[in-house]
Amino acid sequence: MAQSTIDTLIQVTGMFLTFIGALVAVGSGLLTWFLNEKSKRTDEEYKRKEERYIELIKSLKGFYIPSASKELKEDFLIQLNLCWLYCPDDVILKAYRFLHMVQTGVDQEFSDADKEKAVGEFILAIRKDLSNRKPVRKTALRAEDFKHLRAT
Secondary structure (H helix, E strand, O other), X not given: OHHHXXXXXXXXXXXXXXXXXXXXHHHHHHHHHHHHXXXXXXXXXXXXXXXXXXXXXXXXXXXXXXXXXXXXXXXXXXXXXXXXXXXXXXXXXXXXXXXXXXXXXXXXXXXXXXXXXXXXXHHHHHHHHHHHOOOOOOOOOOHHHXXXXXXX
């Protein structure tokens, strides 16, 4: 009888260990899948931001080259509006600061040096965001911060 109890105990222990092994395998598979999906989402968001930033930088010419500048300015404004989806606050605010400085018809005139500094700070904010590779999770921007601008 004692041998029968030991054999039963060994069988139960074996089944328990098999169950634990299967549970660990399923758990590690789910964890791997979750981390992989998270990595994919992060990479996709990075690519979207990179594409947006490339278009923003290309369209900066519209503020410096007179020919076709209205079209390039319009492209810049469209890309900036789309940045509200993926880009950090710093990039958006620095883009608006740059736009304020190059805007025609403002009461205050800005020097070329001030404009160059503003565009440099804007590009630096983009560079910092791309080197960070972290998705934007929090924002301090409010609805009032969004500006509907037109190219002139």
